[in-house]
Amino acid sequence: MSRLHPFTLLALAASLPLLAWILPAPGGALAPACVALLLAAAAGPRRVLLPALLTAAPFWLFLFILHGVTGMTAYGVRLTAMIASFVWLVAVLPPARLVEAMVAAGWGAPSAYLFAATLSAVPVLRQRARRIVEAQRCRGLSSRGSPAARFRALRALALPLVLSALHEVDERALALESRGLAAGHRRTPLAPPPDSPAQRSARWGLVLACVLALAWRLVWRG
Amino acid sequence: MARLSLDGVSYWYPAMERPALSDVTLTVAPGEVVALVGSVGAGGSTLLLVVAGLAPRVVGGRLTGDVKRDTEVAIVLPTPWTQVSGMAFTVWDEVAFGPANLGWPRERIAAAVDRSLARLDIAALAPRDPATLSGGELQRAILAGALAMEPRLLLLDEPTAELDPAGARACWRLVRALAREDGTSVVVATSDLDAVPELADRVVWMDRGRLRRAGSPAEVLADEALWREGPGGPAVARAWRAAGCPESGSVPLTVADAVGRLR
Numbered sequence: 001m002s003r004l005h006p007f008t009l010l011a012l013a014a015s016l017p018l019l020a021w022i023l024p025a026p027g028g029a030l031a032p033a034c035v036a037l038l039l040a041a042a043a044g045p046r047r048v049l050l051p052a053l054l055t056a057a058p059f060w061l062f063l064f065i066l067h068g069v070t071g072m073t074a075y076g077v078r079l080t081a082m083i084a085s086f087v088w089l090v091a092v093l094p095p096a097r098l099v100e101a102m103v104a105a106g107w108g109a110p111s112a113y114l115f116a117a118t119l120s121a122v123p124v125l126r127q128r129a130r131r132i133v134e135a136q137r138c139r140g141l142s143s144r145g146s147p148a149a150r151f152r153a154l155r156a157l158a159l160p161l162v163l164s165a166l167h168e169v170d171e172r173a174l175a176l177e178s179r180g181l182a183a184g185h186r187r188t189p190l191a192p193p194p195d196s197p198a199q200r201s202a203r204w205g206l207v208l209a210c211v212l213a214l215a216w217r218l219v220w221r222g
Numbered sequence: 223m224a225r226l227s228l229d230g231v232s233y234w235y236p237a238m239e240r241p242a243l244s245d246v247t248l249t250v251a252p253g254e255v256v257a258l259v260g261s262v263g264a265g266g267s268t269l270l271l272v273v274a275g276l277a278p279r280v281v282g283g284r285l286t287g288d289v290k291r292d293t294e295v296a297i298v299l300p301t302p303w304t305q306v307s308g309m310a311f312t313v314w315d316e317v318a319f320g321p322a323n324l325g326w327p328r329e330r331i332a333a334a335v336d337r338s339l340a341r342l343d344i345a346a347l348a349p350r351d352p353a354t355l356s357g358g359e360l361q362r363a364i365l366a367g368a369l370a371m372e373p374r375l376l377l378l379d380e381p382t383a384e385l386d387p388a389g390a391r392a393c394w395r396l397v398r399a400l401a402r403e404d405g406t407s408v409v410v411a412t413s414d415l416d417a418v419p420e421l422a423d424r425v426v427w428m429d430r431g432r433l434r435r436a437g438s439p440a441e442v443l444a445d446e447a448l449w450r451e452g453p454g455g456p457a458v459a460r461a462w463r464a465a466g467c468p469e470s471g472s473v474p475l476t477v478a479d480a481v482g483r484l485r
Contacts, residue, residue, distance in 0.1 A: 095308065096309040096315070109323055113309065116309065117308070124308070168304050171299065171301060172304050172305075173280055174281070174299060175299060175304060177280050178274055178276060178297045178299075178368075179307070179319055179320040179323060179367065179371070180321075180324045181323050183323060183324060185323065185324050185325030186325045187322050187325060188321075188325055188326060188327065188331060189322075190315060190318055190322055190331070
C-alpha cells in the first residue's frame with residue numbers, strides 16, 4: 001500500500017472521512033469507517049489500528065454524554081473514520097515522498113513542505129514526548145500510579161513539549177531558509193514517485209464517488 | 223574587493239531595547255578566515271544571522287547600518303538536529319536538500335553532494351537514515367549540506383560543538399582547505415580558542431555586541447584585555463602564563479610554538 005503514489009494515498013485518506021460524513025449515519029457511514037479501520041489494521045494492528053482506536057475512544061465517551069447512544073453512534077462512526085484515515089495516512093506516507101510528488105506536480109517547495117510538515121509533526125512530537133518523559137523520570141517524576149499522579153506527570157510533559165516545539169520552530173525556520181527553501185527557485189525533484197494511469201483513474205474515481213454521494217444525499221434529503 | 227562588508231551595523235532583537243549588535247564595522251576578503259571570539263552573549267551568533275540575511279528578515283527585529291554581500295552565503299547553526307530537513311530518507315538526500323531547493327539540474331546536485339560527502343569523510347554514511355546518526359555525524363552531514371550549496375561565503379556558528387576532538391580538528395582542516403584551495407571566505411563564531419591561531423587569518427573579539435578588537439591571532443590573543451575581560455586565550459598560552467615562563471609579553475599560541483621555545 002505504501003508503494004502507491006502519495007496522491008492516491010491522500011485521495012483515499014480524504015475520501016473515506018468525506019464519505020462517512022456525507023452518507024447517512026450510522027448505516028451509510030459504517031462502510032467507509034470499516035474500510036478506514038481495515039486499512040489501519042493492514043498497516044499494523046499495534047502500530048496503527050490501536051493508536052487510532054485509543055484516540056477515538058474518548059470522543060465516543062464525550063458523544064455518549066452529550067448525545068446519548070444514537071448521537072454517539074452517528075457521530076462516533078464518522079469521527080472514527082476521520083481518525084483512522086489520518087493515523088493510517090501518517091503511517092504509510094513518508095512526508096518526503098509527498099513533498100517529492102507535490103514538487104513534481106508543480107507545487108512550490110515551501111507550500112509542499114508546509115503541507116507535508118503536518119504529517120511529520122505527529123511522529124516528531126511523539127518522539128520528543130518520549131524523550132521528555134524519560135528526562136522527567138530521571139528527575140524522579142512517576143508517570144504511573146493514581147489519576148492524580150498521572151495528571152501531574154502530564155503537566156510536566158505538556159509544558160516542556162509545547163515550549164520546546166515553539167523554540168524549534170524558530171530554529172527550523174532559520175535552517176530551512178538558509179538551505180534555500182524560500183529562495184524562489186523551482187525545486188528539483190530528486191526521486192519523484194512513479195504514477196500510473198490506473199492510479200490516476202482511481203483518484204478521479206474517489207473524487208467522483210464523493211461528488212455523487214453528495215449529490216445523492218442532497219437529492220435524498222430534499 | 224571585499225566579499226562581505228558591514229558598515230556601522232546595529233541590530234535589535236524583537237521587543238529588546240538593548241541592541242544585540244552595536245555599530246559593527248567589518249570586511250571579509252575572498253579566501254579569508256575570520257574567527258569571532260567572545261564571551262557568551264557577545265553577539266557572534268547574531269552577527270552571523272545578520273550576515274546570512276536571516277536577521278531581521280526571518281528572526282524579526284530592527285537593523286540599521288549597511289550589510290553588503292556579493293556572493294552566495296551558507297550558514298551552519300550550532301544545533302544539528304534542528305537543521306535537518308525532516309524530508310530525507312538518507313543522508314545523501316539530506317545533503318542534497320539545499321542544492322535541490324536551488325533548482326540545480328540533477329547531475330550537478332549529484333556531483334556536489336558526492337564531493338561534499340567525500341570532503342567531510344562521511345561518504346559511508348550516505349545511505350543511512352539521518353534519524354539514526356549521532357550528534358557528531360549529523361553535524362558533519364549538515365556541514366556537508368552547506369558545502370554542497372557551493373557558497374563563496376560560509377558562516378559557521380560553533381561548528382565543532384557536537385564533534386569529538388579528532389572530528390573538530392578535521393573540521394578546522396577543512397575550513398582552512400576551503401579558504402586556501404577554493405577561495406571560500408569563512409566567518410566562524412567559536413569558543414575553541416585552541417584552534418583559532420592556526421585556523422584564522424584574522425580574529426575579531428566581540429564584547430556585548432560591540433567589536434572590541436580585530437587583528438591577527440597573535441595580536442588579539444595576546445591582548446591583556448582579552449585575558450582580563452574576555453574569554454582568555456588558548457590553553458597552551460594559559461599554561462605558559464601560569465607557569466611564569468619567560469617572555470610573558472609574547473606568549474606562545476600553539477603547542478608547536480611552545481615546544482619550540484622550550485627547546
